[in-house]
Structures are given as C-alpha cells and as structure tokens.
Amino acid sequence: MKYDFAGIEPKWQKKWQDGKVFAAENGSDKPKFYGLVEFPYPSGQGLHVGHARPYTAMDVVARKKRMDGYNVLFPMGYDAFGLPTENYAIKNHIHPAKVTHDNIANFTRQLQMLGYSFDWDRVINTTDPAYYKWTQWIFLQLFKKGLAYKTTMPVNWCTSCKCVLANEEVVEGVCERCGSPVIRKEKSQWMLKITEYAQRLIDDLDGLDFIERVKTQQKNWIGRSTGAEVTFKATTGEDIVVFTTRPDTLFGATYMVISPEHKYVQAWKDKLSNWDEVDAYVQEAARKSDFERTELAADKEKTGVMLQGVRAVNPVNGKEIPIFISDYVLASYGTGAIMAVPAHDTRDWAFAKKFGCEIIEVVSGGEDVQKEAFTAKDDTGIMVNSGFLDGLTVKEAIPAVTKWLTEQGIGHEKVNYKLRDWVFSRQRYWGEPIPMVWCDKCGWQPLPEDQLPLLLPDVESYEPTDDGESPLSKMTDWVNTTCPHCHGPAKRETDTMPQWAGSSWYFLRYMDPHNPDALASKEAMNYWSPVDWYNGGMEHTTLHLLYSRFWHKFLYDIGVVPTKEPYAKRTSHGMILGEGGEKMSKSRGNVVNPNDVVAQYGADTMRMYIMFIGDFEKAAAWSDNAVKGCKRFLDRVWNLSEQVTDSLEHTAANESALHKAIKKVAGDIDAMKFNTAIATLMALVNDFYANGCSKADYGVLLLLLNPFAPHMTEELWESMGFAQAHGGRMACQQSWPAYDESKTVASTVTMAVQVGGKLRGTVTVPAGCDQDTAVAAAKADAKVAKFLDGMEIVKVIHVPGKLVNLIVKPQA
Template sequence: MKYDFTAIEQKWQDKWLEAKPYSAVTGDTDRPKFFGLVEFPYPSAQGLHVGHARPYTAMDVVARKKRMDGFNVLFPIGYDAFGLPTENFAIKTHTHPAKVTHDNVENFRKQLQMLGYSFDWDREVNTTDPLYYKWTQWIFLQMFKKGLAYKASMPVNWCTSCKIVLANEEVVDGGCERCGGEVIRKEKSQWMLAITKYADRLVDDLDSLDFIDRVKTQQKNWIGRSFGTEVDFKTTAGDVMTVYTTRADTLFGVTYMVLSPEHPFLAKWKDQISNFDAVTAYMEDAARKSDFERSELNKDKSGVRLQGVSAINPVNGTEIPVFVSDYVLMGYGTGAVMGVPGHDQRDWEFATKFELPIIEVVAGGDITKEAFVLKGDSGVMVNSGFLNGMTVKEAIPAMKQWVIDQKLGHEKVNFKLRDWVFSRQRYWGEPIPLVNCEKCGFVPLEESQLPLLLPEVDSYEVTDTGESPLSKITDWVTTTCPCCGGVAQRETDTMPQWAGSSWYFLRYMDAHNDDALASQEALDYWGMVDWYNGGMEHTTLHLLYSRFWHKFLFDLGVVPNKEPYSKRTSHGMILGEGGEKMSKSRGNVVNPNDIIDLYGADTMRTYIMFIGDFEKPAAWSGQAVKGCKRFLDRVWNLMDMASDSLEYTADHEAAIHKAILKVNQDIEAMKFNTAIATMMALVNDFYAKGLTKGDMKALTLMLSPFAPHMAEEMWELLGFAASEGKMACQMAWPAYDESKTVSSTVEMAIQIGGKLRGTVVVPVDSDEATVVAAAMGVEKVAKALEGMQIIKTILVKNRLVNLIAKPQ
C-alpha cells in the first residue's frame, strides 16, 4: 500500500480541526495541567521558515506527549502582528497595514496547520485586534498611574533609515535590528518604562526558575548588577565629578578621568576649556555612533583632553587630566569614569595612546597589555599608601570605609540595565491612551474608553521632523481632557512591538474575555507557563520585558505568581547546507512548503527533530531529509508484514519496553534526535525478525508525537481507532515494564596486559571466576594466552576484565 502523504495529511488536518482533540479546558480538575508555550511569530510577508519549524515542532512533540501522559494541555498560538516591517511594506505597496497583517496571518495559519501542530485554535490571539490591545493599553495605564511610565528627554538610538527610536536591545552590531541601517544618538522626548525599579527582583528571582544556564547568565549580564562605591573627585573648575567603581582599592592608581560626550559639565565649563571647539567637534562625531560602536572593547581609543580643567585624585591630592571620550556612556553610572591603566586593558590602551602615567597598585609583574588584569583576592597592594601590604580582599572594604569616613562618597549598587524606551513615532502600533492638557499635564483616558483605536490615515510615512503620522490627523489629535474638560491633545506616539508580546501568554488562558485580560479562575488554574521554549536572541528583549510586566501585574494582584515561566529552554539555529547562516543573498533559505510538497509534513517534522542536538546549531541537509522519508516509508510498509497477534513478539519484547522508556525520557530531555534513532533501531529489528500488530501498536504510539498524520492513518488502518474508540493522539503513552528494560547480560571488554583482545557477553554482575572462564572461551583470547600463565586478574564489574600473564 502506497504512503500517499499528501492525501493522508490533508485528511487528518481536517479531522483535527473538526473534532478539536487539542482543546484545553480551564478548571479540569481530573487531570494535571500543562501549559506549553512557543514564542508567537511575527507574521511577515515571507511566511513561516524553518527557523520557526524547529522550536514549534519540538514543543508540539512535548505537548502531544503530555496529552498522552494524561495532562490537560494548553498549547496555544497567536501573532505578534504590530511592527515596523508591516508598516514599511504598507508604505511601499500603498496597502493598509491591517490588510497586510490579515493576509500574512492567513498564510501563517495555513502553514502552521499544514505542519500538523496541535495548537488549540480556539485560543488564537492577534496583538493588532482591538479586543486584545485594549488590555495592552490597560496595563500601560496602570503603569502610568503607579509612576512606572514617564516621559523624559534623553539621548536615544535613532535609526536613520527607519526614522524611528530604538531601545538598546534593538541595536544589533551597531545597526538597526530590523533593517540593518545606521543608528545614531539623538536627543528626543520619549515615554519610558521604569524597568530598573525591578532590576533586583529580575536578577534574584532567576535562581528559583528552571531556566537553562545560558539564559540565566545572559539575563544577569544584561541587567549587570554590581556592588561598588561612588567616589567624588574635585575639579579645578569648582565642580565635583562623581564616578562609580567596583574597585575602590585601585584609587591610588587613578591617573586620569574621562567624561561622556553628553556630560552636562562640558557645556558648563565652556568658558574654562580653551580647546572647546575641538571638544565640540568630538561631541558631534560621537552623536553619530551607536552605544554598541562606542562601547566595543576592540575599537580604537579616541578622545580629547580638556585644556584648562583638571581633576584631583582624592586619595593623594594629585592633579590629573580630564578627557572626553565616546567609550563612556551617559546612560550607565554617572557618565564619568576614572582611569586605572595599570590594571584595566581599555584604560591601559587609552593611557598608552595619550602617554599618560601607568601605576601598578596590585603587585603582579610588568605592566603590559598582556598583564593588565587585576589580581584576585590574594593580590597584594603596592604604591597605595595606607593600603600597602593588604590583600585585594582586605583593601576593597578598607578603602570603601575610608571614602565614607572622609565624606568623599558612599556605597552604591549599580545596574547596566536602562529604563525601557517605550514610544515609537510610527503608525502601526498600539495608541498610547493619554492626552496632554495644558492645565492638567498628561492625563489617562477613562478605562471605559478603551480600546483607543488607531484612526484611518492616508499616509503611513513618518513626518519630516520624525514625528508619528498620527500627529497630522488634527481632528483625532484634538480632544477633551478627561480631568478638566478643556481642550487637550492626544499622545501621537505609539507603543513598540514588544508591548503586545509582554503579556500574550496570559491572554491564551482566556482569549475572548471582554471584562478582563483573563478571568481570575483562568489565571489561578493555569498559573505559570510550565515550559517555554524560545530563541536566545530574545533573552534580553521579550523574555526580560515580559518578566517585568508580569511582576508588575503580580504587584497589582492581577496574577497569582511573581514569575510567568517555570521552565525556559532554547534551541539552536538551522543553518544552510554547508553550515552558513540562511539568507536570501546566499540563496540557501529553505521554505517549509517546498519540503512538504516533496516529502510531506511528517517527513519535515521528523527531519527537523532528527537534525541534531536541539540546543545547538545544525546545518540543513537535503540528503538527510530524504533519509527521514525512507524511514517513514519503512514504518508504513511494516503494516503489510505484521501478524494479527496483539501481543509483543517474544524476540522484541525487551527491545520494545526499552524503546518506550528511552523515547519517553528523550522527549522530556529534548533529545529528539536520539528518540528517533531509538525507533529507527526498533524498525530494523522488526524487519529482521518479523512483528505483530501488538508490536506495531507500540511503535505507532511512540511515533505519534513526531509524525502524527501517518500515525493516525496507521492507527485507523490497523483497526485500533475502531477497537479503542479514540484517535492515536488521544491514547495513553504505552506502558513499559521496568524489569524488562534492564538487560540480563552485558558485553565486557577483555584485555591482556592492558591491550584489548576481544569482548564477551556474560550475565550482569558476574563474579571474577565466571568472567575469566567466559573470556578463556573466546578463541582470540585463548590463542593469545597459549604458553602463558595468568598471574593477576583485574575485574571492573560489567565493564572489563584485564588478564595479567607471563610465560610459563
């Protein structure tokens, strides 16, 4: 019988949509709940790609297995559909972004269903749906009322191509994450979210979560919490420069100071800086660089010394030069740093370039580029006055206390994390539900007026001044102040794409609720997401932002848990053939539709899970795809070979029990490739020794999470759908007998004088006499020991026996 994958897959996709076997039930107390989550896609015009298919298939396998384990599974999907690419496409094609989004979503839904994913389609969400973004706006209003949303004029990242403000997290390798265009610094009034107020909790609460280590590490590094001291340096200009340092013990080694190009002292000292023209030119050049370019460690060091102003080292009274340099960022610390070139690579390079003194303050040899590193706690202080002879561990608190006693500073906890730039000067985003009244200031809309809908516009182009297209719709902008009833202006900035994705997992719990973002019953029942898989590239964006929003909602009493996700795993990228990153320019992008047309969705699913270690990058291989198709063909053809018995074949019984256990464990550990390899080995055994329908039943159920269409068709053809009254996806995972998963024999290596001479199969835990007797029965071993006398035997139980012999 031919395996007609096209007809089979369409048949079962239609049946699943009609029968809804994947629907979750809120409040199902007879079964434990499991909430599995994938990052919802941005519905681009290009459609689904294999980058989506790897994580989605993996979590679909997990969700299907959890249902078979008796869980009430919530496995939902939706679309993160606001954003710049859609707006740019709308501008280019003169099509409304809503129409573009609708068409793209339709295509994505078709592709997702084509791959047989077991999503609960009744809970589908779309961030551009007013019934959805009503609650995004509601959350923003609560933040505004609690003082977490505020407006500030600040240097921002400005994409010169998109003409849009970017958060630090949206600047990748010095360019715009979306278009790759040049990013410069620009002063602009922006809405901000005070994520820094949650910085400590965002770090500390990671310890209680089942996140893979690299996710935790990346979040901690991005938040960048450090414990140090703020120290005041007097200047000859009369002002005090405050710096933050985690190594107060190195103050005796400070030989210069550096200010950020944005530091307000530069303008204040204009009349005292004799080379202010050179300083101004440098500041203007720095404004054209992104934070990434400026802080990159290997970039050439640049700067201008301030002629006419110096600083004074507080520990020794030495007058030291002050520079302006772009590697110092105003957004981190105080915008001023102290230079300790004896023990910091960047400072050493800067001091070397500008021929500044380099003083060793922690003993450790020559001061060179290769020996700049500060010694650990056991390093001994030198050239450091009252600290001399102390270890670093002793010197840090001693100097910190001295600074405090001398009223030159105080202890300080610092973070690299900056507040979130939350407004965008674009059309296609959630309107910010505030009005600006000349009398009352910024005033929130009444919650009863939500959602504040996007108005229709003729043009989606940003204005020449970089303002939102909404600013040109005067009849929408001009409104009434909810507070005093006077004339007011609507806020014309919109929210960033990350807004809707910061709480979407909560909406899945109760997707059609008009009265709340989700009912209390649903929030209490589903609780935390049990398992969330997503890309590492979102660790410092969506994952961090959504944890922040969730903590805020927890503080409001809206959600019952302080964290949204119990477990977070991550996957490696799918690379093109040859190991290069997939890109249109290389012509190596793989379209899932093409693979499905050629080999079927189940082959695509099986291959994408067999491609390699799930957490690591893997290169696509057209030949390997064909190999997975051959495997499924072999499974299909087993039906013609199976006898009618519903019992396991005696020769296969132990192998089947072992396979059931191994596949079970491998799915939980996300070792999908070895799970499939285990089933491949079992199929080989079936071809070698024959099989029964009972054997086939176990294999079909094990295969069901990976190749669900074919498994359902085989389940039906073998008669199990009729006899069991259920689809394969609704069946329990096959049981295994623990005693039959343990081998009664073991293969042991035989060594003579430490050299391998053969192997022997013996009962598990055999004693020395039994193993030696069996070893002597191996022809190659017996021949090697002719004329020899065994004088010593070394037995490593169940692994090897080493026979030490000498001539007789």
C-alpha cells in the same frame, strides 16, 4: 497499499480541528501542563524551517504530555505589530492591517499543514483592539506607579527605519531589524524603569530551570557591579559624581573623563578657551552609536579633548586634575563621568600616555602598570602612595575608604547596573497607541481606563516624517482632544509602543483569551501559572525574555498575577543552516521552504527530519538526502503493517527491545533528545522486521511514533482496527505505553573473549553470570577452542558482562 501522505494528512488535520481534540480546559482533575513556544511575527515570507524546529519540538512534548495524562495548554498566536509590515505597506501601498491579515492567514495555513496540536480556539493577535486594550492598560498601571516617564535623552536612531531603538535592538552598531547604521539623536521618549527591577531580575533567576547560558546572558546584560559613588568638585563649583568599583585607587586618579553629552559641557561653554575644538568633538561623537563608541573602539587609540579652563579636585588629596571629554564615556551609563587611574587600568594608561597625564602607582603587588588593571578580587595587593590607606590590602582598603567618604559626605557605597531604562517610544504608525494626553496646564495625563482601547486611526500615509515624528502627528482630528483632568484642550501622544509591548504579556492572555473584563481571569491565571516549559531563541534572551519577566514582576507587585516569575523552565534551540553549514539566506539561494518539503515528502517526514537533524540545542545543517532517509523510514513503518500478525501478545523476541524503547523514547522526549529517540524507533522497526511483528507490538510502535509522525500513525491506528478496539479514540488520545523495568535489562550479554590478551571471538552468556560460566562458554566456542588446543589456562581475567581473558601457556 501505498503511503499516500497527500491524502492522509489533510484528513487528520480536519478531524483534529473539527473535534477540538487539543482543546485545553480551564480547570481539570488532571495535572496541568502549559507548554509555550515564542509566537511568530507573521512576515510576508511565511513560515520557515527556523520556526518549524522549535514548534515541532514543543509539539512532540505537548503530545507526549497529553498521553501522560496531563491537561495541556499548547497555544499559538501572532506578534503582529512592527516595522517590517509597515515598511512593506509603505512600499506596496497596502494598509498594514490588510498585510497583517493576509500574512496571518498564510501562517495559520502552514502551521496547520504541519499538524501542530495547538488549541486553535485560543489564538491571539497583538493588533486586535480587544488584545491591545490590555497592553495599553498595563502601560497605564506602569505610569500610575511611576515606572513610565517621558524624558529627553540621547537615543539610538535607525537611519532607515527612522525610529528610536532600545539598546537591545542595536547589534554591532546596526539596527537588528534592518541592518542599517544607527546614530545618536536627542529625542523626547517614553521610558520604562526596568532598572527598578534589576536586582530582582538577577536574584530570581536562581530558582528557575533555565539553561545556564540564558541565565548568564541575562546577568551579564543587567551587569551588576558594587562600588562607591564619589563626588569630585569642579574648580567652577559644580559637583561631578562618578561611580567606581575601585574606590581604593582614588589617590591614583590623575584625570577625569566626562561624556561629550554631559550637561556641564554646554554649561561651561563660556569658561572654555578651546570651545571650538570641544564643540567639534561633541558633534563628531553625536554621529556615532554606542557600539561604535565602546565595543568597536575598545582596541583602538582613544580620542578626546581636554577642557581648558575648568579642572576638578581629587577629594582624597585636594589635587587639581584635568578634565577631558571622550566618546568612550557614555551619558547613558553610570553618571556619564569617570575618574581615571592610569597606573591600574589599561584603557586609562593608554589615554594618559597619549595626552601626557600623570601616572601614579597606588597598589603594589608586582604588577606591570602597562598591563591589565587589578580587579577587586585581587585582594592581596598592598596600598602605596595612598595616604591613610598605605599598608592596607585592597580587600581592607575598599571598605576603609568607602567609610571615610561617607563620613566626609563626599561619597557612599553604591550598586550600579549596566542595564538602562527601556526606551518605549517608536515614531511609527503600526504599533499600539500610547494612551496618554498632554495638557499645557496639567502635563501628561493618562487616558481613563473606560476609554480603552485607544484605537489606531486610519491614515493615508505611513511614511515616517522628515522631522522624526510619528505619522500620527499629522492626524490633527485624532491628535486634538480634551484633557481628562481639567477638560481643557489637549493633544494625544503620537508615538506608538514598540513591538516588544504586545509580547511582554501574551502568555497570560492565552490562559483566558476571550475575557472582555480583564487581561485574564484570576481563576485562569491561578490554574495555569506559571508557564511550565517555554522554548525560544537565544537572540531574545536580553530582549523579549528580559522584558516579559519585568512586566510580569510588576503585575505580580500590583496583585494581577499569582507568581513572581512567568516561566518555570526555559530551553533554547540551535539554528538550521543551509546545506554545507552556511546560514540560510535568499542571496545564497539555500532557503528551505516547508511548503516544498511537505509537498514532496509529507508533513510527517518534515517533522521527523527536523527532530532527527541533530542535537536540539546546537546548529545543524540541512540535508536533502537525510530528508529522503526519514521518508524511507516512514515507508518501512507503513509497509510493516502488511506483515503484522493478528496476535494480541507481544512477540517474545521483541519483548526486551519494546520495553527498552518505551523507556528510552519517553526519557529522550523529556530531555529534548529527539534525534536519539527517533534512532531508537528506527532500531525497534529493524527488530520487528527481523523477529516478526504482532498486532500488540505494532500498536506500541504507533503510540511511540505518534508525537513525531501524528498523521501517518493515526491513519494506521484507524485502519488496523486499534481505534475501534479503543472506543473510537485516536492514537493521540491513548495513554503512553507502560514498561516493565525488569524487562529493560537484557537476559543475555555478548562478551569479548581474549586468549593471551588477543581478541579471538565473542560469546553470548546469561546476564550477570559468574566467571566459571563465562569461561565454560568461551572454551566451548569453536573459534576460541583452536587457540586453546595444547594450552593450559594459568589465569583468568574476568570483567563481568564485557570480557573474559584467558592467560595460557603450553601444556607440559
């Protein structure tokens, strides 16, 4: 009988869906397991193999957990607001809602085609008003607690998408979504105070089962540093506050640098004799992104302009020092001003050399002032040229000067973070409306909760406006409204939320997706929280993963969710590359479409191959030949059914291999070593062909293979009579096979035999045998015996289970 995957796979997909075989229960006597994959953005390109790798992996885990007796929640949904759909809608004159509907239908077809065991009754869609009602509700709670605010600030502006981007969305100076240049622009924006949670976002990583590189990336992005905030006085009377991790070097601060956007630059306009030069530099800096001004410029010659007419006073020695503006200082980081210590900082040294600033050594320790600066960990350096700090070590000087600054009222200890508040506005149409109203009398007012959801209105044009405002700003009938507080005339906010809003809490909605009265019931959240295992891309470590942890902590603080962290475990996967190891792209013509692979080889072959392709955490190159190899393996399993005997006892020669395989495959699935689990199954099939295969042997094989190749194994389980023998229950509804630990240990071992240190043969001996038994077996082996003829054994070197070396000499 031929393996007809084209007929088998749709049959079992329908059975699973009609029977709701993978439905999770909100409450059960079974232990719970919540396995989560990042829900996809339903693009017009459809599902690709990049989606299939993590989805298949977590499906294998979820199927195994069910067989282990868990009540498994394994859900799927769609992160459907965002720029790509809107841009497609603009180009093709199709409403974004229609584009989204069609894309979701296509994605659903493809996901079901691959046999994933999602609970399809729990599907969510972030563009559904019943869903985004609660996204808006969370925003209102953030506003009421002072964590959402609106301010005018320099922002990242994508020149193509024509909207504001968060820092995390700018990659190497370009938009992470479309690849277009990003510039700086002043805009009034809604912001979320993620910085209020910076320390907790670091501290609470310690109790989580996250892979180390995820923890490291989050900590580095948050960027905690400890130092002091110090006030320098300008000669015009203003205070200039700086943050420094090295207050011990204050006596070596010989100039200051402020950002071109610093408020004092414009305030000092009339006092600066070189205003035209300053203004030209300010305009030039405004055209650069933060990335261009920092990372890209890190190794380039520094630029800047001295502010002629205003100087600063160093607070520890009273010396007047020059003030510069330079684009490597950002208004959005720290205070937008720095003190420069050129003797102990490479960047400051290069700047000082270019502009002729004084260089004063203040830490003596044999360092070359033209090389890397001391860091706070270099505690043994001795302070010099530093007044009351002279003679102290760096370790002693830092607390001493911080105490002095505090006593003088010109500084204090300070913890700083690189993390910036989250820019939450988008000047586009296809996003959640921000439920806020502006009243000239009352200011910003939240929409009453009983008026949620605030629906997105239909518009004729989705084109971004030339002035950078949202297309919603043209909808005067929608914009003009009544103030919820004074009931006077007011206007709605016309910016929409970013795509990251809906994905910051979606895992909670899966717990209770149809609840009209809450984002999820307390009972459901108490039962399912936290997510037990979340797999996702490394590219989302400082975006979605950080944002969702922040939202969850806020919801915990206001008593909505029962745990302070959303995810107990986080793993990540490597990319699938094109043949030859190049990144898949349309331009290279090497994109693999899952539809094509399934049509040619079947979904189970696709699943087997992407699990066999290599180490799950590392990138792996696609290989059409290897795909064919996985198909041949499934053919062998199928064809083996025709050789199975009716015996319900395990074949003696297979017993050890079976028990080893049960243990190995289970452990490898839990450790995400899917490739070695499959290799074990391949070896087991080889044993069955060599030793014969009973019905009992074959039944175990089908259960071990079921999480990887569910369609074929269900068909064989049914056709071989296993389902009937188990009350009509499918293979996926069986318990994972048990193994006997004692039978995973081989009864015999093969040992190398050396004569005089040279390999002369191998012998099979009982496992754990003593030296006499091993030597006797070696002497009895015909290949070895000829090298012992006429020889006397004078010494035996015995490595139990591995080697016996017979040291010989000619007989007398």
